[in-house]
Amino acid sequence: xxxxxxxxxxxxxxxxxxxxYSKFWSRRLEVQLLFSAATGTEGGKIMLTEQITSRxxxxxxxxxxxxxxxxxxxxxxxxxASITDDYYxxxxxxxxxxxRISRTLPVLLHKxxxxxxxxxDLISSDLxxxxxxxxxxxxxxVLTVCPRMxxxxxxxxxxxxxxxxxxxxxxxxPDPFEFRSIREYQSFDTLRSINWLATAKTGDLKVNxxxxxxxxxxxxxxxxxxxxxxxxxxxxxxxxxIAASMLQYLIEDxxxxxxxxxxxxxxxxxxxxxxxxQSSQHVQQIQEQLGRLDLSQKPARFTDILQEKRYQLDHxxxxxxxxxxxxxHMCGLWNEYLDEGHRGLWIxxxxxxxxxxxxxxxxxxxxxxxxxxxS
Numbered sequence: 001x002x003x004x005x006x007x008x009x010x011x012x013x014x015x016x017x018x019x020x021y022s023k024f025w026s027r028r029l030e031v032q033l034l035f036s037a038a039t040g041t042e043g044g045k046i047m048l049t050e051q052i053t054s055r056x057x058x059x060x061x062x063x064x065x066x067x068x069x070x071x072x073x074x075x076x077x078x079x080x081a082s083i084t085d086d087y088y089x090x091x092x093x094x095x096x097x098x099x100r101i102s103r104t105l106p107v108l109l110h111k112x113x114x115x116x117x118x119x120x121d122l123i124s125s126d127l128x129x130x131x132x133x134x135x136x137x138x139x140x141x142v143l144t145v146c147p148r149m150x151x152x153x154x155x156x157x158x159x160x161x162x163x164x165x166x167x168x169x170x171x172x173x174p175d176p177f178e179f180r181s182i183r184e185y186q187s188f189d190t191l192r193s194i195n196w197l198a199t200a201k202t203g204d205l206k207v208n209x210x211x212x213x214x215x216x217x218x219x220x221x222x223x224x225x226x227x228x229x230x231x232x233x234x235x236x237x238x239x240x241x242i243a244a245s246m247l248q249y250l251i252e253d254x255x256x257x258x259x260x261x262x263x264x265x266x267x268x269x270x271x272x273x274x275x276x277x278q279s280s281q282h283v284q285q286i287q288e289q290l291g292r293l294d295l296s297q298k299p300a301r302f303t304d305i306l307q308e309k310r311y312q313l314d315h316x317x318x319x320x321x322x323x324x325x326x327x328x329h330m331c332g333l334w335n336e337y338l339d340e341g342h343r344g345l346w347i348x349x350x351x352x353x354x355x356x357x358x359x360x361x362x363x364x365x366x367x368x369x370x371x372x373x374x375s
Contacts, residue, residue: 018126018128020058021058021124021126021127022131026122028055028056029053029056029122030051031065031120031122032049032053033051034139035048035107035142036048039146039284039287040145040146041145042145043110046106047104047106051101051102052065052101052102054095054100059095059096059097059127060094060095060124061125062125063092063095064090064093065121065122066090067117067119068119069087069089069118070115071084071086072113073115074087074109074110076106091103109145112290113144113291114266115142115144115145120137120139122134144291147243147287149244149245150241150242157366158242158246159249161366162250162320162345163253165343166218166318166343182206182207183207184207185206193207194206194207195207217256217318218246218255218276219258220243220259221302221306221319221322222259222261222262222323223261223302223330224240224261224299225325227325227350227357228327232324235324235349239322239323239347239349242322242349242368246320247283251278258276258317259272259273259290260274260305261293262301263295264293264297265294267292271300274286302330310336310337310340316341316342319342319344320347321347322346322349323347324349326348326357334361335361338361338362343363346364346365347366348365348368351369
């Protein structure tokens with residue numbers, strides 16, 4: 001009789017602990033995956049913290065945290081991990097009552113992009129390992145990986161070409177706040193330029209001559225449309241790096257920069273048009289925007305964007321075109337820009353075996369040759 005009672009008690013305790021764990025194992029249990037920074041740079045490294053917090057008097061003998069993230073975020077240890085289209089990782093923990101556990105993992109940033117955790121699954125059991133318990137959680141932590149910078153010396157030739165376009169730009173605007181001299185009136189002078197005091201003294205019409213100021217502004221035009229039927233993502237990525245690097249160095253040298261691209265933002269799905277600026281916040285904004293460009297979405301037709309932009313360029317900035325696509329329509333439209341008085345430079349990323357591919361335009365061009373194995 002005692003044996004039967006003990007067996008019944010034992011069975012009841014097994015059932016009770018199974019019931020308690022089934023109902024309460026995930027309550028007041030927090031699992032967070034946190035990137036150490038909101039932004040990083042392609043080729044760099046950040047840290048990922050796995051933080052498990054239990055705020056209940058119920059220990060978990062084992063807890064497996066399984067998460068899925070892009071395979072372009074590389075974890076050097078590769079422990080309990082598999083890589084297919086994505087990176088899948090499992091980490092095992094044992095957590096007691098009212099305990100917090102943190103584990104930090106290095107993450108190598110292999111590719112530009114915008115990254116989130118696609119799924120986070122939790123797997124545990126009761127004390128006697130008689131029942132498998134499965135849950136799911138989410139993480140709000142996101143990471144924007146900005147394009148890798150190209151060294152200044154590598155960009156020296158196209159950079160100097162662009163600076164030359166800025167310095168030789170013919171469209172100079174008089175600065176009304178900088179007086180230089182007085183001269184005789186000419187038929188093309190406006191009435192507002194007449195110096196009435198000097199005219200009264202001399203009896204002849206005199207006009208003020210103001211200093212001239214050259215516009216120190218560059219608009220980077222980034223086209224991510226492919227070259228004909230061949231889609232070369234690596235070349236487009238190089239174009240994005242060129243845009244990011246030229247923008248960084250131009251602003252460092254005191255030149256305002258803006259960005260226009262037909263690539264779509266991964267969050268909004270819209271194309272990007274950022275006005276010129278020169279602050280460090282402006283640089284960070286554009287670098288993060290370049291990191292969020294989603295090449296898996298179909299870009300807008302760049303010729304349509306250029307046609308619309310023609311009627312908005314009242315400041316007449318120097319134009320930097322970065323485009324693989326150099327078909328007849330694109331080149332014709334670019335030539336129209338040049339014929340209207342704009343100055344600019346066209347940079348064409350290409351492979352060395354495609355030397356025949358070059359924009360047939362009237363202005364300056366630079367062919368950026370990319371090795372086939374470059375990522």
